[in-house]
Amino acid sequence: MRASLLQIAADEDEPVDSRRRRVAALVREQAGADLVVLPELWTTGAFAYESFGSGAEPLRGPTYEVMAEAARDAGVWLHAGSIPERGDAPGGGEGPLYNTSLVFSPDGELAAAYRKIHRFGFDKGEAVLMAAGADLVTVRLPETTIGVATCYDLRFPELFRGLVDAGAETLVVPAGWPERRRSHWTLLARARAVENQAYVLACGTAGTHAGVPQAGRSIVVDPWGEVLAEAAGADEEVLTVEFDPARVARTREQFPALKDRVLGLDAPRRPEPSRS
Numbered sequence: 001m002r003a004s005l006l007q008i009a010a011d012e013d014e015p016v017d018s019r020r021r022r023v024a025a026l027v028r029e030q031a032g033a034d035l036v037v038l039p040e041l042w043t044t045g046a047f048a049y050e051s052f053g054s055g056a057e058p059l060r061g062p063t064y065e066v067m068a069e070a071a072r073d074a075g076v077w078l079h080a081g082s083i084p085e086r087g088d089a090p091g092g093g094e095g096p097l098y099n100t101s102l103v104f105s106p107d108g109e110l111a112a113a114y115r116k117i118h119r120f121g122f123d124k125g126e127a128v129l130m131a132a133g134a135d136l137v138t139v140r141l142p143e144t145t146i147g148v149a150t151c152y153d154l155r156f157p158e159l160f161r162g163l164v165d166a167g168a169e170t171l172v173v174p175a176g177w178p179e180r181r182r183s184h185w186t187l188l189a190r191a192r193a194v195e196n197q198a199y200v201l202a203c204g205t206a207g208t209h210a211g212v213p214q215a216g217r218s219i220v221v222d223p224w225g226e227v228l229a230e231a232a233g234a235d236e237e238v239l240t241v242e243f244d245p246a247r248v249a250r251t252r253e254q255f256p257a258l259k260d261r262v263l264g265l266d267a268p269r270r271p272e273p274s275r276s
């Protein structure tokens, strides 16, 4: 399989419509790839909190339209990164905001939407401005099943185990990860690959968002934890990689650690009563 990760910038000086067109042209240039991946919140910038509301779109809004067409023109599976999605309120009107990823098939149909489960920011930013998703999402491609997660989700291994249990062999993680914690990004991408014996395709953002320098360093890791490709830095870059999806099954068969899982360990354990 060939995948292209588009590490793009969300510069405040670039009008969002121009960026959509520019990114769509880049997607079209990837014709011949099997899968193209974009980063998190590339229309607003992942740290441009004040733009989440004004830049929000319905699921089938302008980004959806432009990306569906680009996927179809290029004939690729497209993980179009995420958008600030304005959900519907139960009685009509404006509902909550979600950080929602869109995945398109090569005929331009929406194959899946994933609302980010772990919101970043503790008591500010995304954590208070957006609502959490609740559903794990996998998508069957001809060669592999992808499991999707977004940025901060990378810190929560149980989410990835859920994806693996649902059949995921290739874990796709769009992000807007800050430079300050770049070492965590690389470490966690490799850890998720090793522990799940899966490919990890993690696509970061270039440049600076709302004053927050981005790590860039998009990365592709194989099921043995080896780095197959890594962006040179935090500038815009197209990272293209060839990988063999069958290696996931081979790795899981040859080193069957996933079969040794002991389930049901989440509950806190009480100490055994003393027998003296």
Ligand SMILES: O=C(O)CCC(=O)C(=O)O
Pocket: 046, 119, 120, 150, 151, 152, 153, 155, 176, 177, 178, 181, 184
């Ligand atoms: O976990 C981190 O260090 C970064 C997470 C983040 O920036 C995000 O989820 O938007």
